Amino acid sequence: MESFEVKLGNVTHPVEDVVAAASFYRESLGLVAKFVDGDRYAALDAGGPVLALVSPREDLAERVAASFKVADVTAALAAVERAGGRIVRQAERGPHEVRAVAADPWNNVFVLYGPS
Secondary structure (H helix, E strand, O other), X not given: OOOOOEEEEEEEEEOXXXXXXXXXXXXXXXXXXXXXXXXXXXXXXXXXXXEEEEOHHHOOOOOOEEEEEEOOHHHHHHHHHHOOOEEEEXXXXXXXXXXXEEEOOOOOEEEEEEOO
């Protein structure tokens, strides 16, 4: 088995209105914004992994999904396939990183992202 560093970076949470959702989680749970990209994305400190509020145009997995930060997205995708998973969405350059969507053998999707 190939070994490389991986970290659960965030859990994406699709919302129609990122600004309103960020306000809700700030007011209801006291989560603090770590990074906000207008009305497309907000990263909230959830005491470990980030709660990533994503607008419809940034919703890569089209559902709630764990997102793993890796050093090399292409290598991680190859490892996923070798282990019996599949690529749902090929690696692409996003506004802040390279990202892709994969699925495990049980069809649970997850996002892989890393430096461009």
